[in-house]
Amino acid sequence: MNAKALDLRRQGIDVIALTAGEPDFDTPQHVKDAACRALAEGKTxxxxxxxxxxxxxxxxxxxxxxxxxxxxxxxxxxxxxxxxxxxxxxxxxxxxxxxxxxxxxxxxxxxxxxxxxxxxxxxxxxxxxxxxxxxxxxxxxxxxxxxxxxxxxxxxxxxxxxxxxxxxxxxxxxxxxxxxxxxxxxxxxxxxxxxxxxxxxxxxxxxxxxxxxxxxxxxxxxxxxxxxxxxxxxxxxxxxxxxxxxxxxxxxxxxxxxxxxxSPESLSFIESSRAAFRRRRDFFAKGLNELGLPTNLPHGAFYVMPNVSVIDPDELKAAEIMLEEARVVVVPGTDFVAPGHVRMSYATSDENLEKALERLAKIV
Ligand SMILES: Cc1ncc(COP(=O)(O)O)c(C=O)c1O
Incomplete structure (x- = not known):
């Protein structure tokens, strides 16, 4: 799916990737500073x-x-x-x-x-x-x-x-x-x-x-x-x-x-990233359910797993349709052993999540 998405991007087509397995925030500055200090001190x-x-x-x-x-x-x-x-x-x-x-x-x-x-x-x-x-x-x-x-x-x-x-x-x-x-x-x-x-x-x-x-x-x-x-x-x-x-x-x-x-600064970093993910989770899971893609409200991490059978009972096919017709990239549940489901990561901007829901609404 990623290879296909990159291909579309190369052709100048705007695709929204909900595939990220990583926070979209930057590493906190105090951690970067500590790495720079270690380099300057020759801890290499x-x-x-x-x-x-x-x-x-x-x-x-x-x-x-x-x-x-x-x-x-x-x-x-x-x-x-x-x-x-x-x-x-x-x-x-x-x-x-x-x-x-x-x-x-x-x-x-x-x-x-x-x-x-x-x-x-x-x-x-x-x-x-x-x-x-x-x-x-x-x-x-x-x-x-x-x-x-x-x-x-x-x-x-x-x-x-x-x-x-x-x-x-x-x-x-x-x-x-x-x-x-x-x-x-x-x-x-x-x-x-x-x-x-x-x-x-x-x-x-x-x-x-x-x-x-x-x-x-x-x-x-x-x-x-x-x-x-x-x-x-x-x-x-x-x-x-x-x-x-x-x-x-x-x-x-x-x-x-x-x-x-x-470092004490890490505590506020964790608090603020948790609050951002929680807000996005609430918004995105609700949006998917309203679209008719049944989604549990997950209690942790930054992924949701909607049931996408209404798009196609085969989750691989459903993911392909989402990419080709809605320009939204997701991970089919096949390799996770989650038939009928896809994984979507909400570790992306609020704007991307809003756009993804609008696009999916059209195909659902
Ligand atoms: C469940 C789980 N365990 C472990 C990892 C490994 O993370 P890393 O190797 O970046 O520390 C990941 C990364 O996606 C993960 O999702």
Whole structure:
């Protein structure tokens, strides 16, 4: 869809892309200043593969302050984005044929990364009617003697669903009972509009690997800083893999991350981006429902997942029609395992969202 959209743009046609997986705000100035200071001070050399100790100490404080989790710096590894950290994790823990439970609709990199490590994704579906919240019994039924891990992502990309704490608690208890890893991807933790974030690492610390990053919270997608915390032997295996691949993420981006995590200005940045996303979500989800594209009101992240069957029952075809006839680019739900749905990101200007609704009204 993106390639088609770029093609249309090259021909001078105005297309509205609702495909962004990143905040449309700029990285806060104090974070950029911290990176410049690190450069000026010559902090431009190799760092330890797990990341600089100062950052791992700041992350241990972050986990305690924001999530109530007790991790020591040697239980934390810093990687090239949440994606880089997840890649290292699956390479570290999976043997060929090991199964990983993935709760659909899911972020497509999960299944791809599991397969790259010769693992087998086992998909558990959830429906729009349940708000894309999985059923604990369905998840329990998917556990087998080959289950090595389960990935939980709340708030979720692509659905924006925020799982209730009791479900997260149940999933953590399931992992502990059967002895598999619960990979908790908490990258959207600060973008919650209703409900509260809950870290399953509080329930089963010995089985949970908590994954996070600065991309979405601090509008730092291009800086490529993510991190994971969990049992020491898993974290150190992940760091070994990183040490023989990318070595470590960029030195001055690590120093800047300390400022993102600990500067008081970051709090007001998070507040204002959350308020902007919330306003856009309310406007856009309401607009889509009024158009006749049934859409849940997601409680977190910056995506909505309308049902687009009225345009075409095949979501791929519906996305093509939206592009060709309305000049609106969306991501079909096919790869997320969300038939009949598309993902739309509202991490774009209010003006773009208004225009997108006007254009979609014409084709619906
Ligand atoms: C659910 C989820 N996890 C992890 C990531 C990885 O983010 P990054 O590698 O930029 O830190 C993303 C990015 O889109 C995501 O949506």
């Amino acid at each position: 050399k190799y760092t330890p593969p797990a990341g600089i100790p100062e950052l791992r100490e700041a992350l241990a404080r972050k986990f305690k302050r924001e999530n109530g989790l007790d991790y020591q710096p040697d239980q934390i590894t810093v990687g090239a984005g949440g994606k880089g950290v997840l890649y290292n994790l699956f390479q570290a823990v999976l043997d060929p044929g090991d199964e990983v439970i993935i709760l659909a609709p899911f972020w497509v990199s999960y299944s791809a990364q599991v397969e790259l490590a010769a693992g087998v994704p086992v998909i558990v579906r959830s429906s729009a009617e349940s708000g894309f919240i999985p059923d604990l019994e369905d998840v329990a039924a998917a556990v087998s003697p080959r289950t090595k891990a389960m990935i939980v992502n709340s708030p979720s990309n692509p659905t924006g669903a925020v799982y209730p704490p009791e479900l997260l608690r149940g999933l953590a208890e399931l992992a502990a009972k059967h002895g598999f890893f619960l990979v908790s991807d908490e990258i959207y933790e600060h973008l919650i509009y209703e409900g509260e974030h809950f870290s399953p690492g509080l329930v089963a610390p010995e089985w949970t690997i908590t994954v996070n990053g600065v991309a979405k919270t601090y509008a730092m997608t291009g800086w490529r800083i993510g991190y994971a915390a969990g049992p020491k032997e898993i974290i150190s295996a992940m760091t070994k893999i990183q040490g023989q691949s990318v070595t470590h993420p960029t030195s001055f981006a690590q120093w800047a991350t300390i400022s993102a995590l600990e």
